[in-house]
Amino acid sequence: MTASHLVLATGAAATTRSITFWALAIIAVGAALGMVLARRAVHCAVLLAIVMLSLAVLYALLGAPFLAFVQVIVYTGAVLMLFLFVLMIVGVSSSDSIVETIRGQRLAAAVVGIGLLVLLSLVIGHAAIGPAVSTGPAYSTSNLQGIAQLIFTTYVWPFEITSALLITAALGAMVLAHRERLSPKPTQRVLARQRVSGGRPAPLPGPGTYARHNAVDMPALLPDGTPAELSVSPVIASRGEFNPRLPGPDEFTATDLGAAAPHAGELGAPEPGGAERGGQESGASESEASEHEGAR
Amino acid sequence: MISPAHYVALAVILFVIGGVGVLVRRNAIIIFMCVELMLNAVNLAFVAFSRMHGNLDGQVIAFFVMVVAAAEVVVGLAILTTIYRARRSASVDEANLLKY
Numbered sequence: 001m002t003a004s005h006l007v008l009a010t011g012a013a014a015t016t017r018s019i020t021f022w023a024l025a026i027i028a029v030g031a032a033l034g035m036v037l038a039r040r041a042v043h044c045a046v047l048l049a050i051v052m053l054s055l056a057v058l059y060a061l062l063g064a065p066f067l068a069f070v071q072v073i074v075y076t077g078a079v080l081m082l083f084l085f086v087l088m089i090v091g092v093s094s095s096d097s098i099v100e101t102i103r104g105q106r107l108a109a110a111v112v113g114i115g116l117l118v119l120l121s122l123v124i125g126h127a128a129i130g131p132a133v134s135t136g137p138a139y140s141t142s143n144l145q146g147i148a149q150l151i152f153t154t155y156v157w158p159f160e161i162t163s164a165l166l167i168t169a170a171l172g173a174m175v176l177a178h179r180e181r182l183s184p185k186p187t188q189r190v191l192a193r194q195r196v197s198g199g200r201p202a203p204l205p206g207p208g209t210y211a212r213h214n215a216v217d218m219p220a221l222l223p224d225g226t227p228a229e230l231s232v233s234p235v236i237a238s239r240g241e242f243n244p245r246l247p248g249p250d251e252f253t254a255t256d257l258g259a260a261a262p263h264a265g266e267l268g269a270p271e272p273g274g275a276e277r278g279g280q281e282s283g284a285s286e287s288e289a290s291e292h293e294g295a296r
Numbered sequence: 297m298i299s300p301a302h303y304v305a306l307a308v309i310l311f312v313i314g315g316v317g318v319l320v321r322r323n324a325i326i327i328f329m330c331v332e333l334m335l336n337a338v339n340l341a342f343v344a345f346s347r348m349h350g351n352l353d354g355q356v357i358a359f360f361v362m363v364v365a366a367a368e369v370v371v372g373l374a375i376l377t378t379i380y381r382a383r384r385s386a387s388v389d390e391a392n393l394l395k396y
Contacts, residue, residue, distance in 0.1 A: 066359075132299065
């Protein structure tokens with residue numbers, strides 16, 4: 001391979017690197033902005049995962065393959081999954097209210113953010129950040145050995161301290177998340193008595209019974225055609241995300257019921273009375289709106 | 297040609313976005329996520345500087361930051377679930393008992 005070949009190869013590699021950097025930088029900044037702006041907490045978590053994954057690729061680009069994998073495994077794999085678990089406990093649908101409790105808080109935050117950006121830009125503009133020095137194998141093949149050597153020689157004392165920190169954190173999480181049971185655990189006998197005396201000895205109706213679909217957000221239909229609210233999980237009902245094609249009670253006639261009931265489980269069954277569907281849907285959205293109001 | 301200065305500039309932008317998120321958002325979990333974003337930005341700066349100097353110390357420090365962040369998230373989320381159990385809300389405005 002001649003020298004010109006080498007120059008060409010390094011030039012192509014540099015172009016690839018810069019394209020990757022700019023693409024990942026745009027993705028990361030866009031996802032971070034979306035994380036600050038998204039209202040649903042779950043969307044924030046997913047956008048944060050995008051930021052972390054693009055940062056992992058940037059680490060690999062900077063010659064830190066070990067950190068790239070740790071970033072994917074520890075951050076995206078463990079920390080974000082922990083976030084998602086807690087979101088499931090606290091409530092998936094929890095979203096920020098848009099009312100400002102402190103007047104002018106957003107404006108002040110924006111001013112502080114711009115000030116911080118200007119300050120940090122000035123700092124890194126004044127600092128002499130040199131070009132990357134030509135590096136040896138510590139940045140490619142023997143990266144892991146180099147890091148291990150540093151951790152177990154120079155940084156062995158901080159490394160030992162992190163073990164104490166991790167044990168303390170695990171203990172603290174166990175102590176904080178532990179809940180003392182205040183009442184005795186209900187036995188099977190107590191549960192059976194509650195069920196019989198509770199007025200509903202049978203289990204709750206499942207969603208989608210006799211309805212057009214058996215999706216979990218589709219309430220079951222009672223014999224008179226009205227939707228049974230008990231059949232839908234209260235979590236789904238409180239989000240107001242009923243199936244929009246839910247037929248209201250008034251336009252669901254007996255013939256319709258007879259035609260639809262045998263196909264209750266078939267999602268792809270042709271719907272009887274396709275011509276009336278326009279009218280049905282407008283009625284359905286009306287009834288859904290009223291139901292929505294009732295849920296609030 | 298992409299130099300470490302580019303990476304540091306990206307880290308600055310991500311850090312500022314995270315900081316604004318901490319100031320603006322009121323759901324405690326989202327505030328936590330923004331703190332994580334700031335920690336990630338600092339990690340990126342560490343790795344870029346390590347690349348600039350050509351040694352691995354910055355990468356080791358970033359590794360330690362990750363360990364500490366994991367411990368912090370574990371304890372912080374446990375505190376959040378405890379607060380949520382007591383007050384049925386994850387909003388930072390609701391935890392105001394010390395105010396009065």
